[in-house]
Amino acid sequence: MQKFKVTFIPDNKSILVEKDKTILSAAISAGVYINSVCGGDGVCGRCKVILKTGQVSTQPNGIITPEERKNNIYLACLTNIHSDLEVEIPKESRLNLDNLSPSELEERLGSLYSKAEDIQPVNTKFKEGLFKHSPFATKLYLELPAPTLSDSISDLERLYRALRSLEDFPVIQTGLFNIRQLGELLRDSDWKVTVTLGKRNDTVEIVLVESGDTTDRNFGLCFDIGTTTISGQLVNLNSKKILGTKATYNQQATFGNDVITRIVYAGQSDGLEKLHEAVCNTMNQIIRELTLENNVDLNDVNCIVCSGNTTMIHLLLSVDPGHIRKEPYVPTANFLPVLRAAEAGININPRGLLSCVPGISSYVGGDTTAGVLSSGIYQKDKLCILIDIGTNGEIVLGSKDFLVACAASAGPAFEGSGLTCGMRASSGAIQKVSINKTDFSVKYSTIGDKKPRGICGSGYIDLISSMLEAGIIDKGGKIKAGGSRIRQTGTGKEFVVCFKEETENQSDIVINEADIENLKRSKAAIYSATAILAKHLGLGFSEISKIFIAGGFGTYLDIEKAIRIGLLPDLALSKFVFIGNSALAGANQILLSNQAMLMANILASKITYFELSVDPGYMDEYSQALFFPHTDLMKFPTVKF
Numbered sequence: 001m002q003k004f005k006v007t008f009i010p011d012n013k014s015i016l017v018e019k020d021k022t023i024l025s026a027a028i029s030a031g032v033y034i035n036s037v038c039g040g041d042g043v044c045g046r047c048k049v050i051l052k053t054g055q056v057s058t059q060p061n062g063i064i065t066p067e068e069r070k071n072n073i074y075l076a077c078l079t080n081i082h083s084d085l086e087v088e089i090p091k092e093s094r095l096n097l098d099n100l101s102p103s104e105l106e107e108r109l110g111s112l113y114s115k116a117e118d119i120q121p122v123n124t125k126f127k128e129g130l131f132k133h134s135p136f137a138t139k140l141y142l143e144l145p146a147p148t149l150s151d152s153i154s155d156l157e158r159l160y161r162a163l164r165s166l167e168d169f170p171v172i173q174t175g176l177f178n179i180r181q182l183g184e185l186l187r188d189s190d191w192k193v194t195v196t197l198g199k200r201n202d203t204v205e206i207v208l209v210e211s212g213d214t215t216d217r218n219f220g221l222c223f224d225i226g227t228t229t230i231s232g233q234l235v236n237l238n239s240k241k242i243l244g245t246k247a248t249y250n251q252q253a254t255f256g257n258d259v260i261t262r263i264v265y266a267g268q269s270d271g272l273e274k275l276h277e278a279v280c281n282t283m284n285q286i287i288r289e290l291t292l293e294n295n296v297d298l299n300d301v302n303c304i305v306c307s308g309n310t311t312m313i314h315l316l317l318s319v320d321p322g323h324i325r326k327e328p329y330v331p332t333a334n335f336l337p338v339l340r341a342a343e344a345g346i347n348i349n350p351r352g353l354l355s356c357v358p359g360i361s362s363y364v365g366g367d368t369t370a371g372v373l374s375s376g377i378y379q380k381d382k383l384c385i386l387i388d389i390g391t392n393g394e395i396v397l398g399s400k401d402f403l404v405a406c407a408a409s410a411g412p413a414f415e416g417s418g419l420t421c422g423m424r425a426s427s428g429a430i431q432k433v434s435i436n437k438t439d440f441s442v443k444y445s446t447i448g449d450k451k452p453r454g455i456c457g458s459g460y461i462d463l464i465s466s467m468l469e470a471g472i473i474d475k476g477g478k479i480k481a482g483g484s485r486i487r488q489t490g491t492g493k494e495f496v497v498c499f500k501e502e503t504e505n506q507s508d509i510v511i512n513e514a515d516i517e518n519l520k521r522s523k524a525a526i527y528s529a530t531a532i533l534a535k536h537l538g539l540g541f542s543e544i545s546k547i548f549i550a551g552g553f554g555t556y557l558d559i560e561k562a563i564r565i566g567l568l569p570d571l572a573l574s575k576f577v578f579i580g581n582s583a584l585a586g587a588n589q590i591l592l593s594n595q596a597m598l599m600a601n602i603l604a605s606k607i608t609y610f611e612l613s614v615d616p617g618y619m620d621e622y623s624q625a626l627f628f629p630h631t632d633l634m635k636f637p638t639v640k641f
Contacts, residue, residue, distance in 0.1 A: 001189075001211060006085045008032045009052070018211070020181070020188065023049055023056070023087055024076040024350055028298045031288075035093055036342055040077035040350040041177055047076040048093050054085030059180050077350065080181070116246040116286045117426040119231065119552070130376070131593035135237040136355060137198050137207065137302035139215040140166060144191040155182050159206070163195065174206035177351070185209060196302050198353040199594050200338040207302060207351050217300040219243075221290075221348065222587035223283060224367060225308030225316060226250060227259055227391035228412040229424055229552055230282050231584050234290040237302070240592055243294045245584075246286050247424055247552065249417065251278040252315065257412055259311040259363075259392060263321045276318040280345040283316075287347060301348040304341050307357040307587040309365035309392050309407075310334065317344055317356070324362040329611075334359040334604065355597070357587060358604035363407040368394045369604045370586025373596060375548045375579055378403060378603055382545035385530065387568070388582060389414050389457070389551035393526045396607065397533050397544075403607040404537060408529035413515075413522040414457035415552060421497070421509045423454030425554030428504055430455045430497065432556050433462040435470045440483050442497055447554050451504040455497065455511070458553040460519055463497065463511060465561035468628055475627045477516040523567040524625035530569065531625075532618050536610060541569040550582035563639065566629030570636040 006026045007014040015030035024047055027034050038044035045063035051072040059078040076093075142162045145151065153161070156179060160172050186193060189211035196208040196218070218237045223230065231247040252275050255265045266272040291298055306316065310331050314321035317339070319332050341347075341354040357366030368388065377384040379400055386396040393410040396403055416422035416429070423429050427448040434443045444459070446452050455463065467473045472481045472495060479486060479493035487494050487510075494512035503509055534541060547568070549557065559576045562568045568576070579585070589596040612618045624631045629639050 004054075004081050004084050006030070006081060006087060009086065009088050011089065017081060019082060020080045020185065020211075022077055023074070023079045023081065023085070025299050026081060027076060027087075027089070028347070028350065032089060033094065033347060034076050034089060036077055036350055038077075038340070038342065040342070041175055042075055042078045045075065046093060048073050048090065049076045049079075050088040050090060051079075052086040052088055054081075054087075055083040056080060056085065057082060077177075116232075116248040116289050117424065119245050119247045119424070119426055119554075131589060131595040131599070133240060133592060134594040135218075135303075135592050136220055136305060136590070136594070136597070137196055137218065137237060137353065139194050139196050139218045139238075139302075141194050141213045141215050142192070144186065144193070146191050155186055159186075159195065159209070163197075169204045171203040172206065173200075173203050175351075178206055178209055182209060185211060198303060198338070199597070200353060205353070207353065208349065214300075217297070219296055219301045220591050221287060221301060221304040222584060222591045223286075223304065223306045223308075224370075224581055224584040224587060225279060225283070225306055225312040226367070226415070226552075226583075227309065227312065228253065228257070228415040228417045230279070230286065231552065231581060232283065232286040232290065233584065233588060234287075234294060234296065234301075235588065235591060237592065242588070243296070244290045246290055247426065248282060248286060249424070250312075251282050253412075253417065254278065257391070257418060258409060259309065260325055260409075262315065263311060263325045266315065266320065267322050272315070272318060272320060275315045276345070279312070279316050284345075284347045298347060299349050301352060303353045303355070303591070304346060304348060305355050305357065305587045305591040307365075307367045307370040307583045309367055309394075310359045310362055311365075313356050313359065313366060329362040331359070331362050334361070335601065355590070357590060357600055360405060360604055360607045361609035363392065364394055364405045364607070364609055366600075366604070367583035368396060368405055369600050369607070370584075370590070371550050371582035372396055372403065372586075372603050372607065373600055374582045374585035374589060375550070377546075377548060378606075380546070383539065383543055384546045384548065385534075385544055386548045386550065386582070387526065387530060389526055389549065389553075389567075391415060391417075393529065395526075395530050395533050397537060397539070398607075403603070404533065404610050405607050406529055406533050406610045406612050408525040408612065410522045410525040411518065413518045414460065416454065416456050418518060419455070419460070419515045420494075420512055421454045422460070422515075423456055425456040425458070425552050428453035429554060430459040430509070431462075431554045432558070433459055433466050433497070435466040435472070437470045440470060440472065440481070440485050442485070444497070445556075452498050452502065452509055453504045454509060456554055457551065458557045460511075461562050461565060461567065462558055464516065464519060464628065465558075465564040467495065467511075468564065473516060473628075477513065477520050477628065479513055479516075520626060520628065523565055524622055527566055527568070527630075528618065528621040528625045529612055532612060532615050532621050533610060535617070536615060541571055544571070544575065547571070547576050548582070549576060549578045550580065552581050553578075563636070564629060566625060566627070566636065570629075570638055
């Protein structure tokens with residue numbers, strides 16, 4: 001098919017696109033972001049552009065006034081390209097709230113948003129093969145018979161008939177955008193088209209109709225939207241191959257480290273919009289980097305699945321989370337309909353779909369549902385526990401017969417945030433540590449065998465355990481020893497893990513007493529929540545057959561050392577299974593299988609929520625856990641110092 005060059009100003013970016021593509025589609029391919037919250041349906045009126053030169057055709061729309069038409073103003077989503085074009089994007093049509101120029105926007109993003117880093121997915125194929133491959137978005141190539149006097153059904157019915165000849169679709173729907181362009185597109189393409197289908201609740205939607213065979217270009221994204229860290233994967237929906245996994249800090253942290261603080265901030269003037277903008281910018285940054293590195297056109301990214309706690313999903317969709325923190329603690333929604341990604345401000349195909357994994361309660365969200373799905377504990381005959389160690393730590397106990405969940409506010413320490421030298425589990429993060437008891441010399445390994453840049457969660461677990469074993473800190477977390485690695489500062493003592501000569505940034509990597517206190521409180525929250533949940537159900541840890549540990553720790557987590565510091569119960573090591581980012585793994589399964597999506601809905605309805613704060617013993621248990629490993633050493637019989 002004939003191609004034309006489209007140049008966007010003032011960006012001075014050009015792209016070659018096929019005839020009849022919309023200006024909005026061309027802009028997305030060129031990396032020029034135009035505001036179009038309606039996803040290309042022509043109803044929001046925010047994608048107005050000025051045609052400087054060239055020939056186009058457009059669909060009539062009352063949003064464009066006669067005066068605007070005289071001034072060559074068009075809606076980018078409804079305007080088809082018929083020649084080389086030069087298109088101006090006015091400030092008010094740019095996809096940012098502050099009407100910044102492209103250079104100003106890049107400068108702002110560069111200063112506020114750290115570059116997303118590659119991370120190694122851990123056990124994301126934990127349950128591969130369990131669900132039938134039936135992705136959220138599917139592309140089908142059709143060769144339709146041309147109409148005749150004896151076969152004169154409409155173009156749309158002809159398309160539906162062809163689809164139903166391949167599969168028994170009970171309900172098929174599409175939008176006005178596709179219907180408007182269908183007649184000309186079918187004839188220009190000699191009745192050979194590719195149809196992108198999206199599973200939208202109980203119906204199948206024709207998301208897009210394209211000329212020719214484009215079935216090899218079908219991609220999707222899955223995200224775990226954490227309070228501290230956002231992780232995303234780009235997936236080939238045809239082959240199921242993960243093309244890349246990246247993570248970066250959730251820039252909502254600017255407005256508070258925990259969900260309660262952010263809920264309070266959302267209630268302030270413009271607070272909700274700022275939090276929404278922060279999460280969207282973070283996700284769009286990851287999407288931009290994943291697609292650029294893998295040479296994937298954003299127009300070929302047709303769907304996205306997001307898991308996250310209930311507050312994070314509300315903020316993603318710009319839904320007021322205020323009632324989550326007010327008695328009786330009811331969210332606006334746990335089960336959300338499939339939406340257009342553009343409605344949430346996410347930059348993929350403007351008609352692409354977004355699904356949020358259903359949540360369980362105000363404080364146990366879709367990330368837990370996804371974790372239960374990927375861990376498979378809902379299928380187990382014997383009792384199991386899933387512990388997701390994150391800022392909002394979640395614990396699920398049960399089997400195929402029942403599932404009960406609770407949440408503990410652990411803080412971001414084990415995600416590398418809020419600590420002097422903490423970082424995510426990415427390249428250069430210290431993830432394994434041992435300390436010589438005699439001279440306190442340190443041996444360590446880093447992710448990717450790079451020069452150390454900081455310490456990730458598994459590294460801190462190793463470090464605290466090793467400091468306890470070497471006698472550097474006492475059971476309360478105070479540094480009690482001396483030596484060249486121990487220094488007095490204005491706020492207490494610190495221990496030097498790496499001297500600056502060894503590090504990438506030529507700065508000492510240290511842990512101080514404030515860091516240790518932070519980590520102690522985080523581990524106490526996780527352990528006490530797990531203990532109280534089991535006690536509430538009348539169970540002892542000895543009755544648990546398996547404990548699945550989830551979290552973004554990287555490729556290494558020493559379970560024995562996690563027990564030593566009192567993070568995990570003192571059980572046989574064979575009972576523990578480390579499964580990595582279970583929320584991202586579950587979102588990946590849902591992206592690739594409609595069966596997984598249906599099972600997620602069942603699980604979210606089945607899991608019972610237990611509120612820790614109503615248990616009179618919780619604070620006592622938490623207080624007892626504020627030591628390494630615990631004040632009651634009978635609970636940790638194998639831990640010796």
